[in-house]
Amino acid sequence: MVKVAVVGATGAVGREMLKTLSERNFPAKQVVALASEQSSGKQVSFGEEKLLTIQPLTHYDFHGTDIALFSAGSQRSKEFAPKAAAAGCYVVDNSSYFRMHQDVTLIVPEVNGNNLQSTQSKIIANPNCVAIPLVMVLKALESLASIERAVVSTYQSVSGKGRKAMDELFRQTKAVMVGDAIAKEEFPKQIAFNLFPHIDTFREDGITFEEIGAILSRRYGVPVRFENEALKKCKIRASFSGTEPLDHVASVLSAIRNGSFEQITDGTIVFTGEGCN
Ligand SMILES: NC(=O)c1ccc[n+]([C@@H]2O[C@H](COP(=O)([O-])OP(=O)(O)OC[C@H]3O[C@@H](n4cnc5c(N)ncnc54)[C@H](OP(=O)(O)O)[C@@H]3O)[C@@H](O)[C@H]2O)c1
Missing domain, CATH: 3.40.50.720 (NAD(P)-binding Rossmann-like Domain)
Structure with missing residues (x-):
């Protein structure tokens, strides 16, 4: 006990x-x-x-x-x-x-509970409440086929913001029903009978052309250059299986910015195209 x-x-x-x-x-x-x-x-x-x-x-x-x-x-x-x-x-x-701490194991028992046997840490982190059911489903799917990409939308409940937020939802719901004024403390706007399209900080998705250049370089063992600096800043979302020939991948990527590419004598790939601010 x-x-x-x-x-x-x-x-x-x-x-x-x-x-x-x-x-x-x-x-x-x-x-x-x-x-x-x-x-x-x-x-x-x-x-x-x-x-x-x-x-x-x-x-x-x-x-x-x-x-x-x-x-x-x-x-x-x-x-x-x-x-x-x-x-x-x-x-x-x-x-x-502690979720992203190197020395702390992040555990979802149904997915990687075995890692508890090898961890030295007395602190065990668990993921966000959206991530837990998601990885449980992905784990089951992965036993059937390898997953390359998952596109996920999540919808956060009021309860995710804690007890005070739930109390505010209750009070506002009551106020709406009886026609009282709505008091707001926990949320910036009325949450009763409402939803917010934006919570927390928005992060830039996609990686830059420059980062893609680094990936190409590693994958195909060739140097990559950009004719104009502004092209490096363009954000691009693309995935390739890794089996396509280099010239195919380079032509698809350059076309995204209305550009082209050239492989010069030492093997370097040089991209041209419209830059981004
Ligand atoms: N992993 C998951 O699935 C998951 C899901 C939901 C939430 N969470 C996390 O769990 C945590 C709590 O969430 P919640 O929704 O339960 O929040 P909550 O309803 O606001 O409760 C917060 C708790 O923390 C206590 N607390 C606050 N300041 C403290 C202090 N200085 N010293 C000691 N205790 C203190 C509060 O005690 P008092 O009442 O005395 O203030 C209360 O018991 C958050 O970190 C949240 O991100 C994780």
């Missing part, structure tokens, strides 16, 4: 964790609920009958705790997960903080 700490126990995810631990009769001798100083002393439900008293994360000593489920935001994971691990506790981190 193990001792388990749920970090972020008052939050949307933390409360689900407590619910799941209880519903599944997780073999824990003790479950501890941790949150911010503001919640210290408050109580949260653990199953139908039990209540747990919130302890502040900042003063919690992780020695003697076997597993900590972290779900209190990246900053808390950054600061407290290494401390918990140093105290001998396994940390399963729900935040994004």
Whole structure:
């Protein structure tokens, strides 16, 4: 039997964790609920009958705790997960903080759970809630055929923004129904009966022609040059199987910018074409 700490126990995810631990009769001798100083002393439900008293994360000593489920935001994971691990506790981190860390294993049990056997790290990251079901499907498909490319659109729920956002949706929905004014705190605009086409930061998709040049160079073992610098900046989205002849690939790529290519005597491919700002 193990001792388990749920970090972020008052939050949307933390409360689900407590619910799941209880519903599944997780073999824990003790479950501890941790949150911010503001919640210290408050109580949260653990199953139908039990209540747990919130302890502040900042003063919690992780020695003697076997597993900590972290779900209190990246900053808390950054600061407290290494401390918990140093105290001998396994940390399963729900935040994004450790996902791309080299020394931390990113695990989706159904996909790469085996990696747990070889990892040295006591911190285990889990991916974003969209990525988890996606890789589970891709893994199943990959057992049937090799996947070259996946095009994915995701739709984020209000709950993804946490407990306060869900409360705001509830209050706004009620206000719409009774004709009250809509108060906005968590979202920049009314979210009830609405959806936002843009959340978070938009990133440039596609890679530049210059990067494509580097890929061609590696793939075909030839130097690549551009006649005008502005051509290097053009963003292009293209994929080739890798079996096509170089001149075919180069002619397709150059045509995208109304240009052409030439292979000069030392083998260098020189691209011409309309540049981009
Ligand atoms: N991997 C996944 O599938 C997945 C899915 C959803 C969310 N998440 C991640 O899980 C985390 C929590 O999300 P959520 O939706 O549950 O958010 P939430 O409802 O806003 O809850 C945040 C929790 O963090 C606690 N917290 C905030 N500041 C703290 C501090 N300084 N010290 C200690 N505890 C603090 C809060 O405690 P108080 O109530 O005391 O403020 C609360 O328990 C986020 O990092 C989110 O990105 C992961």
